Structures are given as structure tokens and as C-alpha cells.
Amino acid sequence: MKIDLTWFMRVAGIIGALFIGGLTVASSQVVSSNDASPTLYAYCQQFQILYIRIREQTITPDSARLQFSHIMHGLQDRFHSQESYRQDSLQQDSLRRTGLYFSFPIRGYTTSAIGGTHGEGYRGRGFDLFDYNVRGSHPAQDIFIADRNQNIIDDATGKPADILSMSNGLVLAIETDWKPGSEYRGGNWIWVYDPILNGLFYYAHNNEVTVRPGQWVASGQKLAEMGRTGFNAYKTRSPTHLHLMYLQIQPNGLPAPLNTYQWLLAAKLTKK
Numbered sequence: 001m002k003i004d005l006t007w008f009m010r011v012a013g014i015i016g017a018l019f020i021g022g023l024t025v026a027s028s029q030v031v032s033s034n035d036a037s038p039t040l041y042a043y044c045q046q047f048q049i050l051y052i053r054i055r056e057q058t059i060t061p062d063s064a065r066l067q068f069s070h071i072m073h074g075l076q077d078r079f080h081s082q083e084s085y086r087q088d089s090l091q092q093d094s095l096r097r098t099g100l101y102f103s104f105p106i107r108g109y110t111t112s113a114i115g116g117t118h119g120e121g122y123r124g125r126g127f128d129l130f131d132y133n134v135r136g137s138h139p140a141q142d143i144f145i146a147d148r149n150q151n152i153i154d155d156a157t158g159k160p161a162d163i164l165s166m167s168n169g170l171v172l173a174i175e176t177d178w179k180p181g182s183e184y185r186g187g188n189w190i191w192v193y194d195p196i197l198n199g200l201f202y203y204a205h206n207n208e209v210t211v212r213p214g215q216w217v218a219s220g221q222k223l224a225e226m227g228r229t230g231f232n233a234y235k236t237r238s239p240t241h242l243h244l245m246y247l248q249i250q251p252n253g254l255p256a257p258l259n260t261y262q263w264l265l266a267a268k269l270t271k272k
């Protein structure tokens, strides 16, 4: 099926403009969490707080699930209340199948940088976003750069490697303060909500994060510079890489991991 790109670009443009306008207002106001209709920025704050509570295990998995689905339904309602935003499931499905929608998430790199030979690094079974103690799954693709001495400088360019947003979306939450010795596995991470797909992209192990919560990012826009942050990623046995996860939000507001391998194969490449 062919996707109507003109339609898509128009929608993306309108949404982008709406949110740039909306967010300027949001970020200059003191946001009240009791407001009947929270701003987008308030959802970002709620998500950031919730995700950190999950990581620090100061919330039970069941309470976390409840809060998460509440935030996701709220975000979805905010975006879908825009007339230009409504679309049927057929259009959504087409978007997900077309590579033109996605940008490869590392500048100057191609599909050969994806771990494994056929994307078999993805293991979705047993994943639970809400229970930090659950291990063993890897619902993600790892994408590697050439960095033999592990100084987070790309051997080919002599510069840090840019992490690019795979699609248009709203930066929900970031971590920028990971320190060596910390047991936290994701290091400096970024969560981006894509309202067209109604899903979340998670980019982990970054060095410098160059976006902020509440910011609208375009497909291919720089999010960060690749790093080695995170408990395992920091160790010498781990080659320098991006950990890329996508969670599809289900009708009940809860996330299900989805393998991005086919999207990566078809994604637009960005030159160095």
C-alpha cells in the first residue's frame, strides 16, 4: 500500500505548528496538576516523575500501570482532539509499514550497524516496563558505531555520533545525570511520544542529551550524542552503541514492545 505522503507531511506540519504554539504557553506557566485538562507539558512532567519512581521502585508495578495508562490516554486525547489528527487504522498501518516515515537513528550509519545479522538481538518476551527487577528480555535493537578505543568518538569521523529521532514526536522525559558507578541500566535516556503511531521511542546510553521535555522533534532531528552511560553499557566488554526500544500503546493504555527491525531496514539514512 502506498502512503499519501502529502497528507502525512501536511498533518505533521500542522501538528508541529500547533504544539510549538501550545508548548510556548505551557512552559511559561506554572502548571497545575489539578487542572481538568492538563497541558502537554504537564503530561511530560507526570511521565518523567512516574518513570523515575519505577526505576527507584518507590511505586508498585500495579500503581505504575494505572498511572501510565492514565498519562497515555490523556496524551492520546490531547492529540486526537485536533481534527487534522484523526485517522483510521488503515492509515496508521500504512504509516508503520513505510520506511519513508522513519529516519535511521544514527547520523552517517546504515543498517549494517544493527547488532546481529538479522536483528535477532530483539527479545521481547518477559518484558515488564513497570517492574525494574524483571530482567532477561531485550525488547530493543542495539546499533553500534566504530569506536575501538571506547572514547565515544566515532573512529570514522573523529566526532561524537549524533542520535536522531526516528520519527516526529514529543520529547516526554530525559535523564541527563547518569554517573559512572550508578546501577541504572539505561544511563542517559530519552523518551519520545509519537502521536501518529501512538507509541513511545526510548533511546538509551547517550552521552549528551540535546533536547528537553515538552519539545517537539522532527524525524531525523538530533536528540543526543551517543555515549556509554548505563550500568552495563559503561563496561569495557560493551561496544559503544544505541539501545533503541519502541513501545506500542495498546487500547488499554499499556505498552507492548515491538521490534523496530523492519522500520530500521527501510528508514531514511542521514549522511555524516
Ligand SMILES: [Zn+2]
Residues within 6 Å of the ligand: 138, 140, 141, 142, 242, 243, 244
Ligand atoms: Zn540494548
